[in-house]
Amino acid sequence: KIELKHGSHRIGKRTDEVMQKWRGYGLGQFIHWGLYAIPGGEWNGKQYNGAAEWIRSWNGIPKSTYDSLIYKFNPVNFNADEWATTAKQMGAKYVTITTKHHDGFCLWPSKYTSYTVANSPWKKDIMKPLVDAYDKAGIDVILYFSVMDWNHPGWRYDIKTKEDSVAFEGFKQFTRNQLIELLTMYPTAKGLWFDGTWDKSWVKQAEFADQLETEMRKLRPGLIIGSRFRADEKGKRHFDANNVLMGDYEQGWERKLPNKIEDVHGNDWDCVMTVPENQWGYNKAWKGHIKTANELIEMTAKSVSLGGNFVLNFGPQGDGAIRKEEKQLATQIGNWMKINKEAIYNCQYAGLEKQDWGYFTKKTGGNKLYMVVFNAPVSGAYRVKLPAKMGITKAYALATPTQSLSTEEIHTNEYFIHLKKQGGDQPFVIVLETKNSS
Numbered sequence: 009k010i011e012l013k014h015g016s017h018r019i020g021k022r023t024d025e026v027m028q029k030w031r032g033y034g035l036g037q038f039i040h041w042g043l044y045a046i047p048g049g050e051w052n053g054k055q056y057n058g059a060a061e062w063i064r065s066w067n068g069i070p071k072s073t074y075d076s077l078i079y080k081f082n083p084v085n086f087n088a089d090e091w092a093t094t095a096k097q098m099g100a101k102y103v104t105i106t107t108k109h110h111d112g113f114c115l116w117p118s119k120y121t122s123y124t125v126a127n128s129p130w131k132k133d134i135m136k137p138l139v140d141a142y143d144k145a146g147i148d149v150i151l152y153f154s155v156m157d158w159n160h161p162g163w164r165y166d167i168k169t170k171e172d173s174v175a176f177e178g179f180k181q182f183t184r185n186q187l188i189e190l191l192t193m194y195p196t197a198k199g200l201w202f203d204g205t206w207d208k209s210w211v212k213q214a215e216f217a218d219q220l221e222t223e224m225r226k227l228r229p230g231l232i233i234g235s236r237f238r239a240d241e242k243g244k245r246h247f248d249a250n251n252v253l254m255g256d257y258e259q260g261w262e263r264k265l266p267n268k269i270e271d272v273h274g275n276d277w278d279c280v281m282t283v284p285e286n287q288w289g290y291n292k293a294w295k296g297h298i299k300t301a302n303e304l305i306e307m308t309a310k311s312v313s314l315g316g317n318f319v320l321n322f323g324p325q326g327d328g329a330i331r332k333e334e335k336q337l338a339t340q341i342g343n344w345m346k347i348n349k350e351a352i353y354n355c356q357y358a359g360l361e362k363q364d365w366g367y368f369t370k371k372t373g374g375n376k377l378y379m380v381v382f383n384a385p386v387s388g389a390y391r392v393k394l395p396a397k398m399g400i401t402k403a404y405a406l407a408t409p410t411q412s413l414s415t416e417e418i419h420t421n422e423y424f425i426h427l428k429k430q431g432g433d434q435p436f437v438i439v440l441e442t443k444n445s446s
């Protein structure tokens with residue numbers, strides 16, 4: 009075991025109420041919104057092939073021109089309640105909102121920089137109405153914060169010279185001041201989602217970042233901070249030099265999902281996912297494969313079946329409106345959640361691996377197993393192998409709870425659940441009420 013001062017400070021999952029609630033969210037919404045939504049992935053008629061929120065890093069738009077977009081920020085169609093309603097209709101239990109992305113533009117009137125909404129034509133705070141609207145909708149708010157800040161003169165990719173070091177010290181204080189400011193201005197926020205922490209300059213700040221995390225947790229007891237915030241003194245991120253998770257949950261599942269329970273190493277985790285291949289901010293073009301509602305519902309079920317949450321990204325337009333394709337997906341997913349949410353909310357890994365027909369989830373603290381079906385067997389016979397001594401007392405389709413399904417024991421602890429082919433192209437859920445014959 010390597011002696012570490014700034015590695016992980018906890019072994020195993022958090023057991024407090026705030027984290028237990030987080031663990032049961034199942035489905036969340038990510039919002040990426042900022043100046044990058046104005047160009048929407050193109051400039052002067054030329055398309056940027058990267059992620060739209062990274063357009064400033066493209067040589068197709070001069071940096072100063074991008075930075076001057078602050079004077080065009082006037083989202084006349086911004087309506088915080090509409091965003092929160094979209095999330096509510098989808099069935100999201102939490103939302104992660106970009107307060108400041110890599111370009112450094114602040115959606116709140118920070119007093120530590122002039123590069124904020126306060127100095128745009130919009131003038132008003134964006135974060136306060138959003139936090140209030142989501143709180144009112146009963147959706148918990150997590151604040152996304154990019155440490156990397158291309159607008160701040162003190163940011164460095166690495167620290168090589170004395171000048172770098174002096175500049176970065178100022179940047180570190182600026183970063184701390186902004187984080188304390190955010191936690192003070194929006195005290196109902198349940199957590200911070202850090203990004204832009206991969207550059208050497210920040211990876212070298214093990215002691216500072218550890219002390220800052222401690223200060224934030226002291227200011228806001230119960231605050232949820234993921235594994236991406238800080239590195240240990242060996243430069244290790246997400247998992248420290250003893251391979252112990254940093255922070256409260258694993259934050260490495262960006263646009264990818266684990267496939268088996270061993271992949272998540274017994275940790276809490278969430279997957280953040282884009283609708284196109286790789287566009288977080290609004291992109292006019294939305295090229296390539298656009299994920300369907302069924303694909304996203306399957307990713308949600310797969311995440312919950314492996315003990316995690318699934319967070320779907322929305323990239324509102326520069327005028328503040330949510331694009332129609334995203335609204336349609338929210339409605340389709342929400343219609344499915346209305347019927348099947350019992351198999352998603354407050355559910356966990358059932359101790360059973362992925363099946364030919366789909367995924368098992370298990371109600372936390374209960375005796376119900378859920379079979380979330382994506383591939384119905386042509387025979388109508390669903391093979392189910394349960395842990396020893398676990399019997400089935402009742403089986404039924406969640407949509408028709410009064411119609412019990414016939415259950416045939418074919419081997420010890422192995423059953424066929426018989427369900428005639430369902431119509432339609434929607435995944436569905438079969439409930440198994442179980443009892444332990446110990």
Ligand SMILES: C[C@@H]1N[C@@H](C#Cc2ccccc2)[C@H](O)[C@@H]1O
Pocket residue numbers: 040059061062203262280288
């Ligand atoms: C949550 C996602 N993380 C950000 C990123 C990134 C990235 C992409 C490629 C190489 C290094 C970093 C995206 O812009 C989005 O905010």
